[in-house]
Amino acid sequence: MTIRTRFAPSPTGYMHIGNLRTALYEYLIAKSEPDGKFLLRIEDTDQKRYVEGATEIIYSTLKRVGMNWDEGPDIGGNYGPYVQSERKPLYAEYAHKLVELGGAHYCFCAKQEADEEKDEEQNMKFEDPCKRLSLDEAKKRVAAGEPYVIRQTINKKGKSKYHDEVYGDIEIDYDELDEGVLLKSDGFPTYNFANVVDDHLMAITHVVRGNEYISSTPKYNLIYEAFGWTPPHYVHVPPVMKDAQHKLSKRNGDASFQDLVAKGYLPEAIINYIALLGWNPGTEEEIFSLEELKQKFSIERLNRSPAIFDIVKLTWMNGQYIRKLDAESFFACAEPYIRQVVSRNDVNIKMLAHVLQPRIETFGDIPTQIDFIEQIGEYSNDLYINKKMKTDVAVSRQSLEYALNRLETIAAWDNETLFAELKALAEEKGLKNGQIMYPVRIALSGKETTPGGATELAVILGKNETLSRLKAALQKLA
């Protein structure tokens, strides 16, 4: 039997990290097998929560990280349609059938408010009076046009039992299960029902979802049982947390996939990082491409405890990915960020990108690192005093003069030449390298720390700008 998994988000907004990780695991489980199929199904049965454009975000996110689906709303497949609102008649049909099979009943009760108030003290279970109605009588009322819902009927006693691929054997008393609504009065199914019907009809073999469904899974099994269907393998996964107490959630303003991308994180790094939040390969490697994850992933190595999302480690990992980029790719990614603060075109931005690559962990780090390029800011002459470099104001003034004279004579404006020349200059004058390099770097940047050294900055700024900044510095020191 070939594996078929599904990612079934509801289009309620942005793609958050926990969701994306679930999709990843679903994708990897399917793709760990050559013929495995990963499908996309949109669960839009709650019209109140529908958000315009949310589906597009789902598509673009999945595409961006390379998790291509084999069947889905946009590309079709043999088990469509893949949008639940388009399957509406199907659910009603199956719901009525389930009533006939004794797995559900018509219910005419007024909507139960989601208030906390009810039965808090007595903790009594809701006992549906409509359950006692005879089927004939109920059908008459339905035929008469009375509003109704179809509610699950649970008469079993004792303990329900099922196996979860991650949590092992789960036992829950049937008395704990409540008879939830399966088909709403608007004719739409609830998740509890649509989910079962669709997973069966779409021949899903592995259901992967958050562990908050662990305790309601027996209810779904009852439905499978009533229809005579075989339940899928269950893979419940622990949540991704913001801290020890709270799940990561868009509501709290926690970073979504697109937020991270906007901040300059690479999709590959995000995927790599979240794969490791609840799973490990059993080796000490931790940098994996999606392709490698497909090879190494196994359900057995999934964790049972929640994992806290650590942006610091993701940031480190993103730095690893940035460093591995070839020069052209890095430049393509970095350029927009460089252009946020550098508009002049006499700046060698290729060289700028070159010095930036080992120095940033996210592309968002770029603007603050290069704020002196466009225009040098105000700075104090105290910057020229550096004990380790053995420079002070007097030494610096002298060195800058030497450097200016030497640089004016140089035509080949590349780092190797410039570095060799200034190094030779230091030797000639009986100075340490740093006594030349340090003041030059300060004169060019006005900053204590810069991406790149003196000669690299000179290359980035170009000969004209370099000479003019040196002259300005000399004047400032006079």
Add this chain to the structure above:
RNA sequence: GGUCCCAUCGUCUAAAGGUUAGGACACCACCCUUUCACGGUGGUAAUAUGGGUUCGAAUCCCGUUGGGAUCACCA
């Protein structure tokens, strides 16, 4: 509250009865070095707790504590 689930460095995790409890991030130190980074080397740091079982427990069992989930015409 009932029920279910979870518990190893601050964080992500390894160790499926016998390890000096390993790795990674972060942090600290040193090395490299035209500053800062990158890179390299080393260091600090954990089995929540009490009982069992066993020659031997992070690992198995029970209790405690702590945390989470769930009890909607949301998914």
